[in-house]
Amino acid sequence: MIDAIKLRILQGDPIVHDVKNANLPKLFRGLPTIVDKPCPEGCDKCAAVCPVHAITANPVKIDLGRCTFCPLCEEACPGKLIHYTNNYHIASDKRENLIVTKDTKSITPARAAKKIRDYFGKSLKLRQVSAGGCNGCELELNALNNVNFDMGRFGIEFVASPRHADGIVITGPITKNMANPLQICYDAVPNPKIIILVGTCSIAGHVFESSDCLQRKFLDENKIDLYVPGCPPHPLTFITGILSFIGR
Amino acid sequence: MSSLQIQNNQCFRLDEIIFSAKNDFLNTVSEHLSNGFRMIGLFPPDKGNPGRIIAALANSGSSELCIVGGEFPEDKLEFESFAVSFPQTNYFECELAENYGYTPLNHPWLRPVRKQNVILGDKPYHFYKLEGDEVHEVAVGPIHAGVIEPGHFRFQCHGELVYNLEINLGYQHRGVEALFLEADSNRRIMLAESTAGDTVIGHTYAHCNVVESLSNTQIGLRAQVIRSVAEELERIAMHLSGLGGVANDIGLAIVASSYGRLRTLVINSLADLSGSRFGRGLFVYGGVRFDFDSENINHIMKKLNTVRNDVKVINDFLFSSTGALVRFEKTGAVSPDSAFKIGLVGLAARSCGIELDTRINYPYGSYRYFPVSQITLSTGDVFARARLRALEIDESLRFIFEQIENLPEGEIRGDAGDAEPVSGVVSITEGWRGEIVHIAVTDEKGGIVQYKIKDPSFNNWYGLSLALRKTEISDFPLCNKSFDLSYAGHDL
Structure with missing residues (x-):
């Protein structure tokens, strides 16, 4: 018993108290900023190096839904127009808001409709489905329950059964072999329900986009309520995105 | 011959x-x-x-x-x-x-x-079936009760005892190997990083070794050291995650959350170095992209010192707790003989007493100059797999401290040349689960025309099946976590 208490004391106070203003490592790549200057004549080096076609040059636009937050474009740009900051507030309820231009200062999801907020504002239970995810996003979603992030304190939790869930969280590019289980799981969630896409794979297919092993029909047939970009997204991107979405 | x-x-x-x-x-x-x-x-x-x-x-x-x-x-x-x-x-x-x-x-x-209908055609798949009185079958998955990857488990039980566990995978199949052939170099590194997202460094290291060997590229010593430090950080982080998992599965919440806190420190150290908590973006052909400097070394050493001190206390608590040992010992045991016959690799093999560690048997990178110790245990049960993780964390910490204190000077990044035409290479690295094999073959122009990946999980899933024999079905989560295998790495 005394040893257990010692362990508890050793834990100290590791929790991120203020999830909206946390300090991430200097090098962490979150929201990019684009300097308001024209690209050098005829230069499209950033677009040429991008493995996932997330960036266009002149004017520079970065689609965070496609972006894997690698440092290639930042490195390639001769004019040093692109810089990835450690701002982790990048979740959005609209796909088009994920496209970063020189005017983008921040990304915040709009608050969900009042009905959704009334239903889920204080308690949101989610069923996660990994549909071809590499376990990167899954590890970061699991990290949400550790002592550092402790998402449970906001009433947001992952549950085992879709019947207990208010929505699903999809990770991975949605493989053919998971398309049907995903549909069955979604159908089992009672209405009203929300869909959250986590990670570049689920939002845009990542490097697997051209693979013939994917079946992404589900995304065309259903309305997506929240996009959480990243490869994988930082746990705080997920928490702050959801909190804004449910109006907290 | x-x-x-x-x-x-x-x-x-x-x-x-x-x-x-x-x-x-x-x-x-x-x-x-x-x-x-x-x-x-x-x-x-x-x-x-x-x-x-x-x-x-x-x-x-x-x-x-x-x-x-x-x-x-x-x-x-x-x-x-x-x-x-x-x-x-x-x-x-x-x-x-x-x-x-x-x-x-x-x-x-x-x-x-990975593909349900190739071997079988239109015929439905038949699971191995146990028949008799009081025999029952339990089907689990592909979607499991938690934030985990998908796979299907079929148990044949008599009462509480499992007689056979059949594991059906392939749900995560993304066609990784085929994509390697059409990708350019930047895309290939990203594919390697996403082959198994919990083994970013292990797979990317193997892939870079393949390409660098094909193009006869020499890597500076400093870059080699940074690579192996990253690999050991990944190992520590995932071993902590595994230990936290087994503690969680036996209901030892204080231990599970303590390991979880330490894991955060370790993956944040990787973020201090590379900007990604999983080390994405660190590897380039010909070296590494990010260097150690006094600032990030300070951050990392501070975190790792905490890990080194605290992990001892937590390990002592876990491995002296009778409640934990009762659950761990003799649970899900694989005999050394079976382990050898079915070709277990990595941590699972070493916990059965098999001396098999790529860093030692087929050393690569800086492991050629700065060896690590081969650690084995003999019981092959959950205890051995958990205890071995704890011992390997100590060894990896020793390695990292030694490397960072004696960082060689020099360039961290070079250029990879063109690949040799009509050639092949086998690259093996020791990921935290075990042996990762990448094999590439080039054509007349030096383009990669065949790419083969073997994740340690490809060998080890069958080990989990064996571990479950004559084990209570309620011990499945514990056994599963003690192996902690990859679905994505198997399914590719």
Whole structure:
């Protein structure tokens, strides 16, 4: 018993108290900023190096839904127009808001409709489905329950059964072999329900986009309520995105 | 015995391989297998010519590595299965059958690996079935009760005891190997990073070794050290996650959350170095992208010192808790003999007393100059797998501290040249789960035309099946977590 208490004391106070203003490592790549200057004549080096076609040059636009937050474009740009900051507030309820231009200062999801907020504002239970995810996003979603992030304190939790869930969280590019289980799981969630896409794979297919092993029909047939970009997204991107979405 | 002796990361010309007639090939492979070799690859180097195949074989005891080539008549791609005598090859043969239409005759258990309908055609898959009074079947998955990857488990039980566990995977199949062939270099690194997102460093390290060996690129010592430090950070982080998992599965919440806190410190150290908590973006062909400087070393050392101090206290608590030991000891045991026969690798093999660690048996990068110790335990149960994690964390911490205190000077990044034409290379690294094999083959222009990946999970899933035999079904989560295998790495 005394040893257990010692362990508890050793834990100290590791929790991120203020999830909206946390300090991430200097090098962490979150929201990019684009300097308001024209690209050098005829230069499209950033677009040429991008493995996932997330960036266009002149004017520079970065689609965070496609972006894997690698440092290639930042490195390639001769004019040093692109810089990835450690701002982790990048979740959005609209796909088009994920496209970063020189005017983008921040990304915040709009608050969900009042009905959704009334239903889920204080308690949101989610069923996660990994549909071809590499376990990167899954590890970061699991990290949400550790002592550092402790998402449970906001009433947001992952549950085992879709019947207990208010929505699903999809990770991975949605493989053919998971398309049907995903549909069955979604159908089992009672209405009203929300869909959250986590990670570049689920939002845009990542490097697997051209693979013939994917079946992404589900995304065309259903309305997506929240996009959480990243490869994988930082746990705080997920928490702050959801909190804004449910109006907290 | 016509086999080509090679080294880990040694580029060889394809014409050095002697493609002997089918029967010679089968005899040579069998001979190697009975001399203690393990199969690490079985596939045609040229996709357009499935009749010519190579078997890559490794003998960890003698640190030998060799390639045996065989020529089959194209209209008769069949052979007497090795798996009858050498169960370790059974899954490789299934894979060969599924991908290239081979028929392993008298194969004990020919089944789909990743694509449900290739081997079976339209026929439904039949699970192994136990019949009799009071016998029941439990089906779990593909979607599990938690934030985990998908896979299907079918238990045949009598009362609480599991008699057989069949594991059906392939749900995560994204076509990684095929994508490698059409990708450019930046895309390939990203593919390697996403092969198994919990083993970013392990897979990317193997992939970079492949490309650098093909192009005869030398890596600076400082870059090599940074690579291996990253690999050990990944190992520590995932071992902490595994220990937290087993503690969680026996209800020891304080221990689970303590390990979880330490894991955060370790992956944040990787973020201090590379900007990503999983080390994405760190590796480039010819070196690494990010360097140590006094600032990030300070951050990292501070975190790792906390880990080094606290992990001792937590380990002591866990491994002296009677409640934990009762659950761990003799649970999900795999005997050393079975482990060898089915070809277990990595942590799972070492916990059965098998000395098999790529960093030691086939050293690469800075492990050639700065060795790590081979650590094995003998009981092969949940206890051994958990305890081994704790011991390996200590060893990895020792390695990292030693490396960071004696950082060599020099460039961290060079350029990779063009790949040798019509050549091949076998690269093995020791990911935190175990042996990761990447094999590439190039054409006349030096373009990669065949790419084969073997994640340690490919070998070890069957180990989990064996561990469950005569084990209570309620111990499944604990056994599963003690192996902590990858679905994405298996399914590719």
